[in-house]
Amino acid sequence: MGEKRKSQQHADSPKKSKAQKPRRKDRKSSKIADVARAPITYPSSTEGSSFSECTARLTVTLAPVHGSDHWAGIHETLNSMLLHFVPQVRGVVLSYSKAKMLSHTALLFNDSPFGQLEISVKLLVWRPLSGMTLQGAINVQSPDHIGLLLWDTFNASIPASLIPKDKYEWRPFSDEEVAARALRNGSIANSAAEDQGDNIDDDAESVTASKEHSVGVLQDARFGSGEWVLKGTSQSVGSSGSLSFVVVDVIRADSVLSVTGALR
Structure with a gap:
């Protein structure tokens, strides 16, 4: 009788272990889901200038x-x-x-x-530090990130993972919007070239006109196939051409610094 009970226990044990394995997998998957739903953690605020x-x-x-x-x-x-x-x-x-x-x-x-x-x-x-609030001019928007230029010199990037999805969403442009922006960029560039040709004798006016048209091209070229907007509205995060963000990380490549930021 004792041998039969032992063999019965050994026979039952694999069934118990098989029944427990799915539960462990479920717990692991639930933990991964919790991490995926965790809110973005921002660095503590850092006062002062960069x-x-x-x-x-x-x-x-x-x-x-x-x-x-x-x-x-x-x-x-x-x-x-x-x-x-x-x-x-x-x-x-x-x-x-x-x-x-x-x-x-x-x-x-x-x-x-x-x-x-x-x-x-x-x-x-x-010397930018994590937690500082900086402001940059938007030069590109995509579903993956927002690119900015700080003081016309330094590069900054806000990856999509650091853009709160409860506040912002990506809005792709329609075919009509893309065509209209391409047409506008082309007309601005042609107008700038004509003004430069007309003002060859007046260098100061030529430079001023060129800068004004370059700004217009930049403001329109910062949008590609779409833009980031406030959720539930059509208000672009770059409606003014610039954007404030929080410094998350400072990346050094050789002797060049670039900044990774996050939106609040």
Whole structure:
């Protein structure tokens, strides 16, 4: 009798395990569904400006050609830093001033012909941080992201995953809207070319007209096959041409910074 009961238990055990497996899968799938429905988490708000000034102490490498003119080598080095990310100051250098040599003698090491010179300089730095609120000009919209240009210099992107779907939705353009925008872009471009030809003798007026038409083209070209709008309405998020967003991440590629943002 004991052997029969044991064999009966072994025979029943696989059935129990098979019955339990679907339950575990259901629990796992429910957890994944909960994560998918989780709201977007925004970084804590960061006060202050993305621009800052700092006085940095840097080591300048002087080529042999600048052995008799240290300032020429210093300015050459500082100019090469402009609009590039510099790790020593943790930001993109926009301008410099009040450069000062901390020593009038460049040091040579081993058999290298290049001299090392310590300087101090005041730098204007662009240093965006997570949680800051920035504003940029929209240059492209797609179902995947919104692209922006900050201060006509830096790139920013708001991926669709960071656009709250309870507030915003993607609205594709109809064929008539796409054709009308293409026609408008073509007429603006032709008008700008004609104005430039008519104002060859007047450079100032030609430049002004070209800029005005370029702005018109940019404002219309920022829309492709559709646009992001407030949910339930036709109001575009880029109706004014610019958009405020929250910095989520700052991406560094070599010496270039780009920003990933989110809409509130």
